[in-house]
Amino acid sequence: MKEETRSDLSTPSTRQAIRRLLVESVIPLRKLFIGSLICMLAVAGFTAALAWSTKLIVNEVFVAANASAAIGVALLVIGVSLGKSLSQYVNSILSVQINRKVAIRYQKQVFRKFLFQNVQEFAGIAAPRHMAKVNLWGSACGQVVLALTNKFLTDILTLIALVGVMIWQDPVMSLVTAVLFPLIFFLVSNLTRRVRELSKAQAELAGNISTAGIEAISGIKTVKSYGLEEKSFARFSDAVAAMEKRLYAIARATSATVPLMELLGGICIGLFVIYASWQTLSQGKTPGEFTAFITAFLLAYQPAERITKTMVAVQRNLVHVEDMFAFLDQPDPNDSRGEGSLDDVAPSITFEDVSFEYDASSPALHGVQAAIKPGERVAIVGRSGAGKTTLVDLVQGFYPPTSGRILIGGVDINTIPEAELRRHVALISQDVFLFEGSLRDNIADGRADATPEEITDAADRAAVSGFAAQLEKGLDTPVGPNGTSLSGGQKQRVGIARALVKQAKVYIYDEATSALDGENERAIMKATLGRESDSTILFITHRPSTLEWVDRIMVMKDGKLVAFGAHEELVESSKAYRSLFNLAVEQQKKAKGRYGRILGFFQRNTG
Numbered sequence: 001m002k003e004e005t006r007s008d009l010s011t012p013s014t015r016q017a018i019r020r021l022l023v024e025s026v027i028p029l030r031k032l033f034i035g036s037l038i039c040m041l042a043v044a045g046f047t048a049a050l051a052w053s054t055k056l057i058v059n060e061v062f063v064a065a066n067a068s069a070a071i072g073v074a075l076l077v078i079g080v081s082l083g084k085s086l087s088q089y090v091n092s093i094l095s096v097q098i099n100r101k102v103a104i105r106y107q108k109q110v111f112r113k114f115l116f117q118n119v120q121e122f123a124g125i126a127a128p129r130h131m132a133k134v135n136l137w138g139s140a141c142g143q144v145v146l147a148l149t150n151k152f153l154t155d156i157l158t159l160i161a162l163v164g165v166m167i168w169q170d171p172v173m174s175l176v177t178a179v180l181f182p183l184i185f186f187l188v189s190n191l192t193r194r195v196r197e198l199s200k201a202q203a204e205l206a207g208n209i210s211t212a213g214i215e216a217i218s219g220i221k222t223v224k225s226y227g228l229e230e231k232s233f234a235r236f237s238d239a240v241a242a243m244e245k246r247l248y249a250i251a252r253a254t255s256a257t258v259p260l261m262e263l264l265g266g267i268c269i270g271l272f273v274i275y276a277s278w279q280t281l282s283q284g285k286t287p288g289e290f291t292a293f294i295t296a297f298l299l300a301y302q303p304a305e306r307i308t309k310t311m312v313a314v315q316r317n318l319v320h321v322e323d324m325f326a327f328l329d330q331p332d333p334n335d336s337r338g339e340g341s342l343d344d345v346a347p348s349i350t351f352e353d354v355s356f357e358y359d360a361s362s363p364a365l366h367g368v369q370a371a372i373k374p375g376e377r378v379a380i381v382g383r384s385g386a387g388k389t390t391l392v393d394l395v396q397g398f399y400p401p402t403s404g405r406i407l408i409g410g411v412d413i414n415t416i417p418e419a420e421l422r423r424h425v426a427l428i429s430q431d432v433f434l435f436e437g438s439l440r441d442n443i444a445d446g447r448a449d450a451t452p453e454e455i456t457d458a459a460d461r462a463a464v465s466g467f468a469a470q471l472e473k474g475l476d477t478p479v480g481p482n483g484t485s486l487s488g489g490q491k492q493r494v495g496i497a498r499a500l501v502k503q504a505k506v507y508i509y510d511e512a513t514s515a516l517d518g519e520n521e522r523a524i525m526k527a528t529l530g531r532e533s534d535s536t537i538l539f540i541t542h543r544p545s546t547l548e549w550v551d552r553i554m555v556m557k558d559g560k561l562v563a564f565g566a567h568e569e570l571v572e573s574s575k576a577y578r579s580l581f582n583l584a585v586e587q588q589k590k591a592k593g594r595y596g597r598i599l600g601f602f603q604r605n606t607g
């Protein structure tokens with residue numbers, strides 16, 4: 001439905017999209033386009049020459065009964081065919097290049113634009129959906145440019161050349177053709193449209209069959225417990241029967257196309273024969289002229305048919321091209337931010353009445369008011385869904401607050417460019433994402449100009465060097481896609497080293513040590529916190545053990561900051577904190593207890 005209403009070539013927006021696409025693609029690739037235009041002209045010329053050469057075959061060889069002329073004519077035909085084949089070959093190589101270069105150019109543009117979108121744009125959308133757009137939009141651009149500048153043009157030029165041959169041979173028959181040809185064309189294209197519609201519906205019916213089947217099988221327990229076997233089977237049978245009916249309809253329509261074309265073509269040729277025999281017998285025309293005309297007529301059918309097909313494909317792809325341009329033209333989120341800098345400020349963090357909602361139905365933070373001093377270590381605690389992650393996401397500028405302001409060193413973070421903010425704020429998350437490459441490469445991602453010494457130092461402090469030493473290539477060991485060759489704890493350590501290299505003003509540890517055992521956590525905390533004395537550090541944590549490293553604790557509940565103070569103070573004054581702390585200690589004890597029992601079991605059984 002969407003396609004039909006939006007792919008009309010006559011709408012101004014579509015024409016504008018075509019113009020823009022052609023201008024953006026043709027100018028940078030002009031050499032390829034000129035080469036391909038030369039090939040297209042050659043293909044058209046050689047095809048017309050081939051049609052025309054049949055006149056020589058009939059008149060010079062057969063009518064004149066001149067065997068020696070046959071060699072010359074044969075060489076001419078071979079030469080023309082060779083020229084046509086060569087031009088087609090070169091043109092099709094150039095087409096692949098044009099198609100790919102245009103597609104890649106736009107795939108890169110779309111991917112880049114995605115990367116610079118707000119994090120909000122990605123919320124709730126699976127990554128494959130974005131990648132599907134990158135591929136689909138890019139290849140649609142390649143197809144449209146190729147269709148309009150190559151396929152379409154080749155066929156138009158060939159058609160013009162063949163019509164030229166027809167008019168040259170017999171203007172009257174050409175006039176008759178001018179009437180008959182569109183008629184044949186209309187009938188056949190009607191049939192093909194029907195086949196297309198039927199095929200579209202076929203895809204939907206195939207979907208119905210799978211849905212009926214998948215639903216029944218994946219919900220087999222429900223099917224059985226409610227005795228729905230027969231009902232499920234009936235749904236499946238109906239879907240299969242509808243599909244069968246549609247397949248027969250497609251077969252009828254498809255099978256009719258070729259015979260219909262042949263019948264109509266036959267009628268035309270029959271009419272030409274009568275006319276031509278009268279012309280040759282009484283008007284002095286040669287049989288060669290008649291043959292050249294018929295050959296040009298027959299050769300013209302294919303390019304004419306391809307032109308309609310090309311136009312259908314162009315219309316289908318233009319929908320995607322328009323969507324893509326609309327996306328690319330969206331203002332860059334960074335454009336609206338100011339030019340401020342955090343270079344010369346101390347890393348205090350101030351939350352001024354900060355509220356945030358993901359959408360109207362899901363408010364996540366309400367009026368958070370807090371002032372964190374430069375160099376302070378602050379834990380953010382609260383039950384699941386309390387708003388901890390949202391709060392630190394706002395500090396990183398992933399989302400702007402719905403109301404209120406966040407200031408770092410007195411500068412509203414909304415007034416500084418995203419890149420500037422990210423340069424000064426480092427996140428170490430629970431799910432560390434590593435890129436394919438070595439341990440060293442991943443640590444170096446922290447800061448582009450980090451020296452080898454700084455990388456080694458960060459690796460030492462985050463306890464990466466310890467396990468790297470056991471590996472054959474040390475820090476140069478590849479980590480595999482997303483660090484698959486490392487354990488969860490090792491990945492976290494690499495994540496911490498990467499963040500340390502960054503030398504940020506604000507560090508955010510989002511459950512960053514959750515996969516580490518107590519001993520490793522303690523070692524890393526000691527090493528990292530010792531040196532980053534100037535940095536302000538926020539810890540989101542559920543672990544009571546982390547609390548010993550912090551100065552103050554923010555207690556979040558239902559999106560509100562309900563208490564903020566040192567541990568001893570909060571134990572006294574905050575019920576919410578006491579209950580959270582006691583729960584966390586209980587959980588840790590239980591985990592230790594379980595671990596202790598298992599350890600005891602092994603010790604008893606292994607002696």
Ligand SMILES: Nc1ncnc2c1ncn2[C@@H]1O[C@H](COP(=O)(O)OP(=O)(O)OP(=O)(O)O)[C@@H](O)[C@H]1O
Pocket residue numbers: 123124358359362363364382383384385386387388389390391
């Ligand atoms: N992308 C999102 N879209 C809509 N609502 C969201 C989104 N992310 C979080 N929320 C909602 O915002 C509220 C706060 O979530 P948040 O992730 O900040 O909590 P949290 O304290 O970090 O929880 P946890 O400890 O489980 O990670 C929750 O009600 C959550 O459902």
